[in-house]
Amino acid sequence: MGRPTIADIARRAGVSKGAVSFALNGRPGVSEATRARILQVAEEMNWRPHSAARALGGARSDAVGLVIARPARTIGVEPFFSQLLSGLQAVLSAHSVALHLMVVEDTAAEIEVYRRWTSEHRVDGFIVVDLQLRDPRLAVLDALGLPAVVLGGPGKGAGPLRIWADDREAMLSIVDYLAAIGHRRIAHLAGLPHFQHTQRRIRALRDASRRLGLEEALSVPTDFSDAEGAAATRTLLSRPRRPTAIVYDSDVMAVAGLGVAGEMGVAVPGELSIVSFDDSVLARIVHPPLTALSRDTFALGEQVARSLLAVIDDAGPDRDLQMPTPRLTVRESTSPPAGGSPAGVNSTGTVDSASEPV
Amino acid sequence: MGRPTIADIARRAGVSKGAVSFALNGRPGVSEATRARILQVAEEMNWRPHSAARALGGARSDAVGLVIARPARTIGVEPFFSQLLSGLQAVLSAHSVALHLMVVEDTAAEIEVYRRWTSEHRVDGFIVVDLQLRDPRLAVLDALGLPAVVLGGPGKGAGPLRIWADDREAMLSIVDYLAAIGHRRIAHLAGLPHFQHTQRRIRALRDASRRLGLEEALSVPTDFSDAEGAAATRTLLSRPRRPTAIVYDSDVMAVAGLGVAGEMGVAVPGELSIVSFDDSVLARIVHPPLTALSRDTFALGEQVARSLLAVIDDAGPDRDLQMPTPRLTVRESTSPPAGGSPAGVNSTGTVDSASEPV
DNA sequence: TGCAATAGCTAGACCGGTTTAGTAAGACAG
DNA sequence: CTGTCTTACTAAACCGGTCTAGCTATTGCA
Numbered sequence: 001m002g003r004p005t006i007a008d009i010a011r012r013a014g015v016s017k018g019a020v021s022f023a024l025n026g027r028p029g030v031s032e033a034t035r036a037r038i039l040q041v042a043e044e045m046n047w048r049p050h051s052a053a054r055a056l057g058g059a060r061s062d063a064v065g066l067v068i069a070r071p072a073r074t075i076g077v078e079p080f081f082s083q084l085l086s087g088l089q090a091v092l093s094a095h096s097v098a099l100h101l102m103v104v105e106d107t108a109a110e111i112e113v114y115r116r117w118t119s120e121h122r123v124d125g126f127i128v129v130d131l132q133l134r135d136p137r138l139a140v141l142d143a144l145g146l147p148a149v150v151l152g153g154p155g156k157g158a159g160p161l162r163i164w165a166d167d168r169e170a171m172l173s174i175v176d177y178l179a180a181i182g183h184r185r186i187a188h189l190a191g192l193p194h195f196q197h198t199q200r201r202i203r204a205l206r207d208a209s210r211r212l213g214l215e216e217a218l219s220v221p222t223d224f225s226d227a228e229g230a231a232a233t234r235t236l237l238s239r240p241r242r243p244t245a246i247v248y249d250s251d252v253m254a255v256a257g258l259g260v261a262g263e264m265g266v267a268v269p270g271e272l273s274i275v276s277f278d279d280s281v282l283a284r285i286v287h288p289p290l291t292a293l294s295r296d297t298f299a300l301g302e303q304v305a306r307s308l309l310a311v312i313d314d315a316g317p318d319r320d321l322q323m324p325t326p327r328l329t330v331r332e333s334t335s336p337p338a339g340g341s342p343a344g345v346n347s348t349g350t351v352d353s354a355s356e357p358v
Numbered sequence: 359m360g361r362p363t364i365a366d367i368a369r370r371a372g373v374s375k376g377a378v379s380f381a382l383n384g385r386p387g388v389s390e391a392t393r394a395r396i397l398q399v400a401e402e403m404n405w406r407p408h409s410a411a412r413a414l415g416g417a418r419s420d421a422v423g424l425v426i427a428r429p430a431r432t433i434g435v436e437p438f439f440s441q442l443l444s445g446l447q448a449v450l451s452a453h454s455v456a457l458h459l460m461v462v463e464d465t466a467a468e469i470e471v472y473r474r475w476t477s478e479h480r481v482d483g484f485i486v487v488d489l490q491l492r493d494p495r496l497a498v499l500d501a502l503g504l505p506a507v508v509l510g511g512p513g514k515g516a517g518p519l520r521i522w523a524d525d526r527e528a529m530l531s532i533v534d535y536l537a538a539i540g541h542r543r544i545a546h547l548a549g550l551p552h553f554q555h556t557q558r559r560i561r562a563l564r565d566a567s568r569r570l571g572l573e574e575a576l577s578v579p580t581d582f583s584d585a586e587g588a589a590a591t592r593t594l595l596s597r598p599r600r601p602t603a604i605v606y607d608s609d610v611m612a613v614a615g616l617g618v619a620g621e622m623g624v625a626v627p628g629e630l631s632i633v634s635f636d637d638s639v640l641a642r643i644v645h646p647p648l649t650a651l652s653r654d655t656f657a658l659g660e661q662v663a664r665s666l667l668a669v670i671d672d673a674g675p676d677r678d679l680q681m682p683t684p685r686l687t688v689r690e691s692t693s694p695p696a697g698g699s700p701a702g703v704n705s706t707g708t709v710d711s712a713s714e715p716v
Numbered sequence: 717t718g719c720a721a722t723a724g725c726t727a728g729a730c731c732g733g734t735t736t737a738g739t740a741a742g743a744c745a746g
Numbered sequence: 747c748t749g750t751c752t753t754a755c756t757a758a759a760c761c762g763g764t765c766t767a768g769c770t771a772t773t774g775c776a
Contacts, residue, residue, distance in 0.1 A: 003477055005762055016726045021764060031724060051478035052419075053762035055410030056731045063458070063480075082440045089461040098480070099459045100421070103447040119361055120409035122421075122456070226639050255643045262645040281584050285613045286644055287620040363732055374756045379734060389754060411732035414761045 004045040013041045024049075055121045063098040064308055065123035069110040069130065070103065079251060079280040080297055084151075087301020088127070095309055097124075107132075111140050118144045124312045127151070127304055128160070131196045147311040149304050152196050154320050161311055163304055165323040167197045170293055171204035171247075173328050174275055175212070178245045182336040183273065184215040187236050187243035189229055189253055193221040201249065201277070216243065222253065229253025233260040237272070244337035245273040251282045254290055258333070269335035279329060288332035295326040362403040371399045382407075413479045421456040422666055423481040427468040427488065428461065436582065437609060437638040438655055442509075445659020446485070453667055455482075465490075469498050476502045482670045485509070485662055486518070489554045505669040507662050510554050512678050519669055521662055523681040525555045528651055529562035529605075531686050532633050533570070536603045540694040541631065542573040545594050545601035547587055547611055551579040559607065559635070574601065580611065587611025591618040595630070602695035603631040609640045612648055616691070627693035637687060646690035653684040 006020040013020065015034065022029035023038035030038070055061050066088070068081070085099075092099055100123050104110050114137070117123050124147065128137060131152030138159050141148045153162030178186055188205050191198045202219040209217030220236070222228040229248065236243055237260065248254035254276035258268060266272050268288060276283050279292035300323055307321060364378045371378065373392065380387040381396035388396070413419050424446070426439070443457075450457055458481050462468050472495070475481050482505065486495060489510030496517050499506045511520030536544055546563050549556045560577040567575030578594070580586035587606065594601055595618065606612035612634035616626060624630050626646060634641050637650035658681055665679060 007762075017763080018727080018765075019725060022725090025764085029724070034724080048474060048477035050414070050762050051480055052410045052413035053731090054764080056408070056414055056733085056762080057764045058731070059764075061410075082436075085459075086461070089459070093461055098475075101443075101447070101457045101459050103444070103451055116406060117456075119406035122409055226643055230643075252639060252643070259643050259645050259647075281610060282613075282640065285584055285588075285610070285617050287617050289617075365732075375733080376735080376757080377755060380755090383734085387754070392754080408732050411761090412734080414732080414763085415734045416761070417734075 003050075004047045005050070006047070009038065009041050009045060009047055012045070013038050060124050060312075061121055062096065063100050063123045064092065064125045064127060064305075064312075065100040065102070065114075065117050066127045066129070067102050067104060067110045067113045069105065069107050071105075079282060080278060083280065083297035084129075084301040084304075087298040087303075088305045089301075090298070091302045091305035091309070097309065107136060111137060114140055114144060118146050125149070125308050127308060132194050133196055133199065135196075147308065149308040149311065151300075151304060154322070161307055162320045163300070163307060163323065164320075165295055165300070166325045167200045168204040169325045170277070170295075171201045172208050173325075174247055174277075174293065175205060175208040175214075175217075177328055177330070178247075178273065178275070178334070179208075179212045179214065181334070183245040184337075185241065185243045186214060186217050186245045186247065188217070188219040188247045189232050189249060189257065190219045190221045191224050191249040198249070205247070216241075218243070222249075224250050224253065226252050226256040229256040230260050233257035234264070237261065237264055237266055242272075244271075245275065245334070247275045247277060249277045251276045251278040251280050251290070251292065254278075254292070255282055255286050258286060258290070269333050271338055273334040273337070275328075275334060283331070291331045291334040292329055293326045294329045295323075299323070361408075362405045363408075364405070367396065367399050367403060367405055370403070371396050418482050418670075419479055420454065421458050421481045422450065422483045422485060422663075422670075423458040423460070423472075423475050424485045424487070425460050425462060425468045425471045427463065427465050429463075437640060438636060441638065441655035442487075442659040442662075445656040445661075446663045447659075448656070449660045449663035449667070455667065465494060469495060472498055472502060476504050483507070483666050485666060490552050491554055491557065493554075505666065507666040507669065509658075509662060512680070519665055519678060521658070521665060521679045521681065523653055523658070524683045525558045526562040527683045528635070528653075528686075529559045530566050531683075532605055532635075532651065533563060533566040533572075533575075535686055535688070536605075536631065536633070536692070537566075537570045537572065539692070541603040542695075543599065543601045544572060544575050544603045544605065546575070546577040546605045547590050547607060547615065548577045548579045549582050549607040556607070563605070574599075576601070580607075582608050582611065584610050584614040587614040588618050591615035592622070595619065595622055595624055600630075602629075603633065603692070605633045605635065607635045609634045609636040609638050609648070609650065612636075612650070613640055613644050616644060616648070627691050629696055631692040631695070633686075633692060641689070649689045649692040650687055651684045652687045653681075657681070 006017050006024070010017045010020045015038065019030050019034065020038055023035040024042060051061065088099060100117065102113055104113060114126060126141060126146060126148040128141065128148055128150045131150055138150070141160060148160035150160050150162045151164070153164040175186065186209070188202070190202055193199070198221070205217050205219055220232050222232055229252065233246065233256070236246065246257060248257055254274055258274055261268050261272050268274055274290055276290045276292040279294040283290040283292040303321065303323065364375050364382070368375045368378045373396065377388050377392065378396055381393040382400060409419065446457060458475065460471055462471060472484060484499060484504060484506040486499065486506055486508045489508055496508070499518060506518040508518050508520045509522070511522040533544065544567070546560070548560055551557070556579070563575050563577055578590050580590055587610065591604065591614070594604065604615060606615055612632055616632055619626050619630050626632055632648055634648045634650040637652040641648040641650040661679065661681065
């Protein structure tokens with residue numbers, strides 16, 4: 001005999017299908033004695049629910065969807081995604097909810113997948129990443145009516161729940177720190193310009209620069225790849241009055257930049273300070289280890305998963321959620337600039353200014 | 359009205375449910391004229407199949423499963439997994455097959471997920487990673503009867519299709535190269551000892567060492583983490599007669615080891631050569647860039663996905679598949695050892711022996 | 717004692733597809 | 747003109763659950 005169905009259990013236990021369903025789902029409608037008997041028979045026969053049959057009745061599918069619109073090859077490179085995935089998994093696994101993952105070419109394809117998975121009842125909700133400036137996905141998700149959690153925000157009006165870390169505050173803290181130890185020419189290797197968080201960081205840098213009266217604060221957009229990170233760094237360092245500090249929007253680019261500096265004979269942190277907007281093993285294991293913004297992406301993933309499950313469960317007034325503002329972890333890739341003098345503030349204690357060569 | 363069903367289409371087109379089903383699935387049983395009309399109505403009403411209803415009838419679920427039994431936090435760290443995922447996605451997306459991903463604590467939990475997903479008809483097949491020495495999962499998968507592709511092998515008897523790269527050959531090529539440029543004391547930071555590929559590499563090193571008459575060839579097992587990689591490197595480098603070359607089973611460990619060497623004032627490659635068994639951006643962007651075994655993990659992922667889809671489609675005699683033996687990409691982290699002289703063979707041309715400090 | 721409420725259960729509709737058995741009409745051979 | 751075969755289609759069963767309406771026996775209460 002193939003897999004046992006509730007009809008088999010019903011027959012064996014001498015009750016009806018309905019009674020079995022009630023018993024297995026902890027619903028009233030059967031006596032405790034009968035329930036126990038049914039559960040035991042189900043156990044004996046090693047019964048498992050058939051998810052399709054359940055879903056057909058309109059129940060949960062116990063899966064959530066994550067669709068990423070980036071070239072497949074780059075996903076593997078970005079520690080951010082892998083860590084986010086890890087965090088998501090940690091919570092989802094604990095609730096026996098599976099993750100439906102799909103990587104697509106562009107936003108149009110992404111929207112198509114949202115439509116398909118929704119109408120196919122494949123998932124109970126979506127996780128949306130890479131929030132864009134005027135994001136066409138939000139309207140679609142709203143129309144589809146499935147729960148969703150958006151990474152990035154905050155949002156203005158209604159729409160799905162959003163979770164974000166304060167990119168602006170974070171960028172300000174970096175610039176404040178660099179200015180405090182004497183930097184006046186700061187460059188910023190930004191990410192893809194149509195992402196919201198990229199814009200927010202660029203604006204924060206510009207504002208801080210004006211407030212602090214910096215000599216220069218340039219944001220250069222890139223595609224997040226190590227190649228563009230390296231190329232842009234090379235360009236910046238070749239200029240006559242080159243920046244004394246560069247802030248990188250991702251750790252991959254920061255490490256690539258560090259490599260270029262080495263190649264060009266520019267000492268880090270002696271002649272160039274490097275800050276990464278993203279902290280991961282990568283930032284810790286290179287030499288010198290990079291001063292980086294410690295965003296706990298794993299925790300972010302956990303939070304996103306928790307929130308999505310809550311929204312799916314209709315659990316309460318969970319409104320937009322802000323993650324703790326990331327803190328700057330000062331390591332050995334930053335120090336006061338060669339010629340400059342700290343602007344009245346001591347350099348942060350943890351800076352190891354000895355530029356020991358590798 | 360909610361989502362249209364085939365009954366709605368049938369009503370609108372003036373035919374029966376059955377006719378609609380035939381038409382939509384390209385099956386004989388309707389005339390071309392009727393088929394065209396039905397397709398048009400379906401298009402107009404924006405109809406999509408309900409995957410649960412299909413699955414209930416025993417059809418495909420158009421999803422495959424990947425269950426990984428490692429601590430969730432480490433997945434994000436390992437470029438191997440992210441690249442594998444990328445490769446899988448590239449092929450799966452093209453076939454509109456989704457990936458069901460789950461990270462669990464241990465092999466027992468992994469097996470439980472296999473059982474559950476199978477009985478729930480959630481997936482059409484599985485991808486199995488981290489093949490173990492006497493792997494309990496193979497028997498379970500065989501019993502479940504669902505198609506599977508195992509990463510690692512080759513297998514002895516029957517069982518699921520296996521795909522593997524020749525770890526032995528690869529390790530031999532590394533040791534041969536190191537011996538050729540004069541190294542006599544080689545250490546190996548291995549991975550988890552109960553994985554098959556770990557054992558294969560350890561054995562290959564021992565064999566090569568015996569054949570080449572090396573002075574020392576030590577394999578140290580680790581858990582693949584950067585922490586253990588660093589710790590083991592520290593231990594090795596503190597010994598009186600330390601190795602002149604270390605082979606790392608993963609790039610994360612190799613980079614961590616590179617960091618330790620820098621910290622301890624051991625010049626790379628001047629006093630210590632470093633080889634990584636895994637190539638990724640990581641190996642390329644650190645300084646000096648690491649000599650590494652270029653396994654195209656992305657391509658491996660693609661191949662695994664292709665094979666699994668083929669097995670699911672019952673497509674032919676696809677037997678165990680060997681990926682091209684990875685080639686050693688010599689970069690700047692290897693050179694002849696300080697005191698040693700090349701054993702009769704010229705050092706490979708591409709080695710840049712100038713040990714330019716960062 | 718009589719009637720309503722309730723606990724405990726059954727029968728069967730239902731979800732949205734697929735698939736099989738059956739039917740009506742037309743084509744063709746003898 | 748009859749009998750058989752094929753084509754194009756319909757009606758209904760089926761997959762494995764959930765859920766509602768309804769039935770029966772017991773309990774509660776006046």
